[in-house]
Amino acid sequence: MRDPHYNFGYLDERTKRMVRRAILKAVAVPGFQVPFGSREMPLPYGWGTGGVQVTASIIGPHDVLKVIDQGADDTVNAVNIRRFFQRTTGVATTERTPEATLIQTRHRIPETPLAEGQIIVYQVPVPEPLQRLEPREAETRRLHALADYGLMHVKLYEDIARYGHVSTTYDYPVMVEGRYLMAPSPIPKFDNPKMHMNPALQLFGAGREKRIYALPPYTGVQSLAFEDHPFEVQRWGEPCKLCGATDSYLDEVVIDDRGGRMFICSDTDYCGQRRAQAKSREAA
Amino acid sequence: MYVAVKGGERAIANSHALLAEARRGDPAQPELSLEQIKQQLRLAVHRVMNEGSVYDPDLAALAIRQAAGDLPEAIFLLRAFRATLPRLGYTLPLDTAHMRLWRRISATFKDLPGGQILGPTYDYTQRLLDFSNYSSQAVAERETEDAHAPRVVDLLNHEGLIESHPVPEGDPDPLDLTREPLAFPASRATRLQNLARGDEGFLLAMGYSTQRGYSHTHPFAGEIRYGLVEVELVPEELGFPVVVGEIELTECQMINQFAGSKTEPPQFTRGYGLAFGHAERKAMGMALVDRALRAGELGEEVKAPAQMQEFVLSHSDSLEASGFVQHLKLPHYVDFQAELELVRKMR
Numbered sequence: 001m002r003d004p005h006y007n008f009g010y011l012d013e014r015t016k017r018m019v020r021r022a023i024l025k026a027v028a029v030p031g032f033q034v035p036f037g038s039r040e041m042p043l044p045y046g047w048g049t050g051g052v053q054v055t056a057s058i059i060g061p062h063d064v065l066k067v068i069d070q071g072a073d074d075t076v077n078a079v080n081i082r083r084f085f086q087r088t089t090g091v092a093t094t095e096r097t098p099e100a101t102l103i104q105t106r107h108r109i110p111e112t113p114l115a116e117g118q119i120i121v122y123q124v125p126v127p128e129p130l131q132r133l134e135p136r137e138a139e140t141r142r143l144h145a146l147a148d149y150g151l152m153h154v155k156l157y158e159d160i161a162r163y164g165h166v167s168t169t170y171d172y173p174v175m176v177e178g179r180y181l182m183a184p185s186p187i188p189k190f191d192n193p194k195m196h197m198n199p200a201l202q203l204f205g206a207g208r209e210k211r212i213y214a215l216p217p218y219t220g221v222q223s224l225a226f227e228d229h230p231f232e233v234q235r236w237g238e239p240c241k242l243c244g245a246t247d248s249y250l251d252e253v254v255i256d257d258r259g260g261r262m263f264i265c266s267d268t269d270y271c272g273q274r275r276a277q278a279k280s281r282e283a284a
Numbered sequence: 285m286y287v288a289v290k291g292g293e294r295a296i297a298n299s300h301a302l303l304a305e306a307r308r309g310d311p312a313q314p315e316l317s318l319e320q321i322k323q324q325l326r327l328a329v330h331r332v333m334n335e336g337s338v339y340d341p342d343l344a345a346l347a348i349r350q351a352a353g354d355l356p357e358a359i360f361l362l363r364a365f366r367a368t369l370p371r372l373g374y375t376l377p378l379d380t381a382h383m384r385l386w387r388r389i390s391a392t393f394k395d396l397p398g399g400q401i402l403g404p405t406y407d408y409t410q411r412l413l414d415f416s417n418y419s420s421q422a423v424a425e426r427e428t429e430d431a432h433a434p435r436v437v438d439l440l441n442h443e444g445l446i447e448s449h450p451v452p453e454g455d456p457d458p459l460d461l462t463r464e465p466l467a468f469p470a471s472r473a474t475r476l477q478n479l480a481r482g483d484e485g486f487l488l489a490m491g492y493s494t495q496r497g498y499s500h501t502h503p504f505a506g507e508i509r510y511g512l513v514e515v516e517l518v519p520e521e522l523g524f525p526v527v528v529g530e531i532e533l534t535e536c537q538m539i540n541q542f543a544g545s546k547t548e549p550p551q552f553t554r555g556y557g558l559a560f561g562h563a564e565r566k567a568m569g570m571a572l573v574d575r576a577l578r579a580g581e582l583g584e585e586v587k588a589p590a591q592m593q594e595f596v597l598s599h600s601d602s603l604e605a606s607g608f609v610q611h612l613k614l615p616h617y618v619d620f621q622a623e624l625e626l627v628r629k630m631r
Contacts, residue, residue: 012368035465040363045607047614070618077614079292107618125608136594138468163630169622188622208604210465234625251621266618 002090009056010088015039019057019212023203026214031176032144033127038210048081048106049207051123055104058119058203059085064092066100071108071249071266078106095269107170109191111248111270114200116217122185124206127213129173129183149181152224160229169234175222182213182221190233190249195221240265243274307352321345330532330561331355335602336362337462337481338369339531339560356483356602363603366462376516376525380535380558381438383511384430387562391505392539393440398433403510404562436507437537437554446506446539446552468594475577475597476570480558482600484566490590491572499588501575502541503555510534510562534559538571545583553582 002008009016015037022036041049059065065085069078073095081104082093094100097112106123114120130140133151143149152173159167166172172189176182184192185204195202195215202215215221225231239246241262248270250263265271308315322329322345332344336359343362351357387403390396402408437446458473466478479487494501513533516525536557544550555575557567576590589595599605 006368010368012370035467037463037465039367040360040603041367042364044360044610045604046609046611047607049607070615074292075615076292076296079296083293083296106614107616125611136468137598138594165629167626167630169626170619186616186619188618190622208608234622249618249621251617252624266621 001086003087006088008061008089009059010042010084011039011053011056016057019053022212023054023058023214026203026212027201027216029180030215030219031180031182031213033206033211033213035210036212038207041207043080043084045208046125047077048104048123050205050209050212051104051106051121051207052081052084052205053207054121054203054205054212055085055102056088059089059091059102061089061091063101064094064099066094066097066103066269067105068103068108068110068267068269069106070251071110072268074268096273097269107186107188108249108266109187109194111245111265111267112273113194114198116199118200120200120202122187122202122204124183124185124204124211125208126171127183127204127206127209127211129171129181144180147179149175152181156224156226160226165229165232166225173224175224176215177220178222181224184221188234188249189223189231192221192223192231193233195219197221236263238263240271243271243278245271245274307350316349318342318345318349321348327562328353328355328358330559330563331484331566332358332362333560334563334566335359335481335483336366338362338366356606360603360606371463373517373519375528376518378513378515378533380509380513380533381435382432383509383513383533383535384530385433385509385511386430387510388431388433388507389505389509390436390507392507393436396436397439398431401431405564430511435509435537437539444551447542447554449554466597468597469580470593470597472574472578472581475593476556476558476574478597478600479570479573482570483602483605484563484569486600486602486605487569487573488565490576490596491569493588494572494576494590499576499579499584499591501555501572503572503575504539505568506537506539506554508534508536508564508567510564532561534561534563534567536564536567536571538568538575540575542582548582553578 007013018037022034026032026034038050038053041052043049043052065082067073067078067082069075072078085091086093097103097110098115100118102119102121103110104121104123109120128137128140130143130151133155134140156166159165170188171183171186172192174182174184174192174195184195197218197220199217201217204213223231236250240248240250242264245265248265248267251266252261252263254261322341325348328348329341329344332347332355333339333341336344343365344358347358347361350361385401387405388398388401390400441448458477459471461474461477466474512530514527515529515531517528518525538555539552540555542551542553553575555571557570557574559566573590573596577593577596579586579591586592
């Protein structure tokens with residue numbers, strides 16, 4: 001049920017237009033961070049204000065919205081953001097990845113492959129992949145302009161020299177169409193390959209840092225690596241305890257106070273669907 | 285078998301109910317009225333208006349009550365509301381020289397035209413808890429007279445020893461930080477906007493650092509004034525300015541020593557602070573930081589945090605800081621899982 005005290009999607013129409021202009025520019029220059037006049041939203045900075053502003057600016061009354069946090073639809077922050085959009089837009093929501101036209105996410109890309117026509121909106125805390133190496137923004141802007149990414153390559157090289165492998169496990173930097181270095185947001189590097197040539201439109205919103213960037217459908221996205229040290233994703237020695245999946249990202253759950261633990265899918269919809277299918281196969 | 289905890293929806297609803305109860309306290313006690321907050325916690329109201337960037341004592345009082353007195357939370361509430369307000373027009377520049385003064389002091393001149401007016405200040409109170417205040421206290425009514433006086437720095441600058449700031453050619457519109465993102469390097473007008481809504485504690489600490497050797501700027505409090513200033517607007521259909529109301533303001537002009545540079549003779553430079561309501565700590569901290577941030581323009585070496593634009597301006601906002609620090613409370617188990625795997629691999 002939509003709250004009539006607020007405009008559809010909370011933001012006023014002029015603000016939405018401003019955000020959509022930034023999105024269009026971002027789509028036109030994949031991987032480039034477009035500054036935008038980020039507004040104060042009724043949820044705190046760092047909790048998804050960028051993603052919320054992007055979603056609020058593009059959502060329409062016929063959209064079907066899915067919101068996930070850590071891959072799950074029922075974590076408190078996902079619930080809170082979904083309720084915010086139910087209250088301010090009244091649109092239909094779903095937990096099913098294929099049914100959603102619009103997916104807002106924090107820290108994961110769903111396991112079920114996305115399709116053409118879908119849009120996925122990432123919440124981004126730190127849009128600048130070089131920030132931890134060079135905190136001055138005037139300087140990182142220059143480095144992007146010159147496509148001078150030596151700093152990052154040196155960092156990865158030093159990791160390999162010191163540990164024998166790259167020590168970045170999430171928010172693993174990617175190159176977009178060989179031009180812009182981009183932060184994929186803190187998704188595990190397990191999800192990085194899903195960005196490459198994805199048929200869905202991928203939008204990234206950083207509210208506190210006031211930046212929007214995008215990957216149009218079928219954009220080439222390469223995780224940084226060296227010829228002799230290729231990019232690798234996480235693997236687990238066991239399947240999901242609940243659905244038996246061997247191809248999904250697993251969370252480790254502590255089950256007792258004696259160090260007992262099990263591994264289950266982080267994507268709750270994927271896990272639930274697999275279990276439902278197994279059940280119906282058993283019945284048949 | 286163990287199944288991961290579900291039910292975020294119900295947990296949130298329960299949390300809201302607990303919060304409402306905790307906020308209200310003992311229902312046998314009467315609830316604070318907004319008028320009481322406005323009158324008796326006026327300095328809290330002023331701070332919320334300042335950092336909330338809206339001059340509206342009623343809304344600030346409402347926010348303070350809703351936030352149970354947590355001022356950064358009240359500031360957040362006001363900001364989020366502010367973001368939904370349409371921009372109706374722009375007022376004319378305020379003329380603080382025509383302030384109806386309640387307080388005006390200068391630390392640089394013993395006596396000056398218009399005099400020193402102590403006004404309402406905690407400065408010369410002895411900070412002894414007043415136990416007679418346990419029960420309510422009657423206050424004698426006093427007649428107050430509003431004074432007017434020109435600004436000290438304008439008054440005492442016949443020799444031209446203090447830098448002046450003429451209105452720049454064409455009087456260009458400043459950037460509106462609430463509509464446009466901050467970009468570096470930022471102009472002084474933009475920096476002052478950022479500082480005006482910056483966290484008081486942050487500005488205080490940054491200003492303090494300049495007094496302790498991290499970019500010493502030899503400051504003197506040239507003038508601090510607090511009072512009422514008229515706000516004027518030119519409605520399009522009238523074409524002449526109309527006073528739409530008065531607001532309370534605190535203004536601080538800090539005067540700083542300057543040894544001179546290749547192009548400028550030795551003279552006094554200025555740092556500027558302006559705040560809604562009565563907020564001297566804020567205005568003074570702001571003036572110190574403003575002056576420190578002018579290092580580049582004045583040819584001083586930039587080496588201390590208070591002189592670094594990106595350091596100061598990117599970290600001054602309590603909403604941004606509080607949000608990002610506290611977002612660590614959100615679940616991070618996907619990232620943590622990735623790190624866990626890494627640490628196991630590295631051992």
